[in-house]
Amino acid sequence: NHPSLSYKRNELFINDYNLHSITKDLKTPFYLYSLEALQRNFENFKTEAQSNGLKNPLICYALKANSNIRLLKTLKSLGAGADIVSGGELKQALKAKIPAQKIVFSGVGKNESEIELALTCHPEGIYSFNVESIEELEMISSIAQRLNKTARVALRLNPQVNVKTHKHISTGGKSHKFGILKRDIEQALLKKKLWKSVSLVGLSMHIGSQLTCLKATRKALIELCRLCNSCNQLEFIDVGGGLGVPYNEDHPLSTLSEYMELIAKITQRELKEELRIVFEPGRYIAANCGVLITEVIRSKSSEENKFIIVDGGMNDFVRSSLYGAYHHVLPLKKRPSKLSTCHVVGPICETADSFASNRELPLLKAKDRICIADVGAYGSSMGSTYNMREKTREYIIDLKGEVRR
Numbered sequence: 001n002h003p004s005l006s007y008k009r010n011e012l013f014i015n016d017y018n019l020h021s022i023t024k025d026l027k028t029p030f031y032l033y034s035l036e037a038l039q040r041n042f043e044n045f046k047t048e049a050q051s052n053g054l055k056n057p058l059i060c061y062a063l064k065a066n067s068n069i070r071l072l073k074t075l076k077s078l079g080a081g082a083d084i085v086s087g088g089e090l091k092q093a094l095k096a097k098i099p100a101q102k103i104v105f106s107g108v109g110k111n112e113s114e115i116e117l118a119l120t121c122h123p124e125g126i127y128s129f130n131v132e133s134i135e136e137l138e139m140i141s142s143i144a145q146r147l148n149k150t151a152r153v154a155l156r157l158n159p160q161v162n163v164k165t166h167k168h169i170s171t172g173g174k175s176h177k178f179g180i181l182k183r184d185i186e187q188a189l190l191k192k193k194l195w196k197s198v199s200l201v202g203l204s205m206h207i208g209s210q211l212t213c214l215k216a217t218r219k220a221l222i223e224l225c226r227l228c229n230s231c232n233q234l235e236f237i238d239v240g241g242g243l244g245v246p247y248n249e250d251h252p253l254s255t256l257s258e259y260m261e262l263i264a265k266i267t268q269r270e271l272k273e274e275l276r277i278v279f280e281p282g283r284y285i286a287a288n289c290g291v292l293i294t295e296v297i298r299s300k301s302s303e304e305n306k307f308i309i310v311d312g313g314m315n316d317f318v319r320s321s322l323y324g325a326y327h328h329v330l331p332l333k334k335r336p337s338k339l340s341t342c343h344v345v346g347p348i349c350e351t352a353d354s355f356a357s358n359r360e361l362p363l364l365k366a367k368d369r370i371c372i373a374d375v376g377a378y379g380s381s382m383g384s385t386y387n388m389r390e391k392t393r394e395y396i397i398d399l400k401g402e403v404r405r
């Protein structure tokens with residue numbers, strides 16, 4: 001039941017296009033992104049926010065999920081802003097013509113030259129530095145003073161909540177490096193000297209990624225709203241990203257509409273004054289837009305296992321190796337055959353170089369192509385050239401159905 005992928009007569013389609021026919025001349029492995037799916041996800045997100053009564057929400061797409069320029073230009077045309085975490089991402093967002101007034105800058109390690117760039121890329125600078133420590137606030141303040149600018153900042157609260165997700169991508173707990181504790185925010189608000197060349201325009205949070213349950217979000221958001229009430233003249237509250245997606249339909253997860261309903265309900269109930277809501281979704285916007293297409297080189301069997309060896313590896317796509325993440329493996333053409341239990345592995349010299357373990361698949365032979373599904377987020381952006389392999393190529397299917405670089 002995938003929103004874009006389906007079989008018709010044993011051939012895999014992405015929306016209305018036969019994946020094999022439209023990509024057979026392209027050399028594997030490669031990513032393919034559907035602009036139609038991207039557009040649909042962004043529009044859904046925006047519509048859902050508006051239909052819950054959120055006025056003028058700012059949706060800052062998290063570039064770290066996928067910073068492909070074509071995707072960014074499409075999102076820009078739909079009104080998206082950007083959540084960036086480096087000078088490189090800032091430059092890429094600006095290259096896609098995303099206005100500086102729609103860019104928020106997250107991350108615990110913003111350095112001097114990145115801060116300078118964010119302050120000077122536009123006469124007014126960026127929309128907000130989402131500040132993760134008092135030390136960072138001091139640094140931003142002194143750089144802004146030197147440049148004769150005023151930096152717009154939001155303080156990121158560490159709400160000390162535990163989130164049910166993979167431990168590598170949980171970010172709102174008290175042992176984590178992210179955000180500022182409530183008592184430190186309260187103290188900072190009192191210190192005049194900190195606020196010389198910075199103007200406090202918001203508060204923010206981000207408690208983790210691939211969130212499948214909203215309990216911690218609710219708790220953290222209430223905390224954040226109450227803190228907002230003790231600050232004067234804020235413009236916005238930034239609720240971060242993190243909404244999970246169904247990689248494997250077997251697991252229940254909170255939906256977009258439940259998520260928006262929660263954000264709207266809590267902010268309307270808790271905030272003394274209405275504030276603009278800023279979102280930083282990455283995965284929700286990009287994950288199901290992308291597939292990785294890879295070709296079978298050969299198969300081999302050991303005493304215990306049957307391996308399908310493909311030409312894509314953990315350098316092209318690392319989520320399965322790094323987090324043990326589940327992604328569907330779908331042959332572009334299904335042979336009518338018995339299913340057998342296989343491991344789908346790549347050519348990299350590491351045991352972790354695997355896309356799927358113990359998967360029931362139909363017979364696959366050399367040169368057959370398969371697709372790894374839902375790799376539009378944290379796929380290419382986490383890719384490397386490990387083992388001196390080439391950087392994975394990326395293509396898009398544009399709105400007319402043309403496949404292009």
Ligand code: LLP
Pocket residue numbers: 062064065083106107169206208209210211240241242243280281282283284319323377378382
């Ligand atoms: N905002 C901040 C401050 C973040 O750190 C992140 C993600 C996001 C927004 C976007 O979160 P999303 O809506 O995509 O969940 N590589 C991992 C995910 C790392 C997420 C890091 N931060 C993965 O492949 O699952």
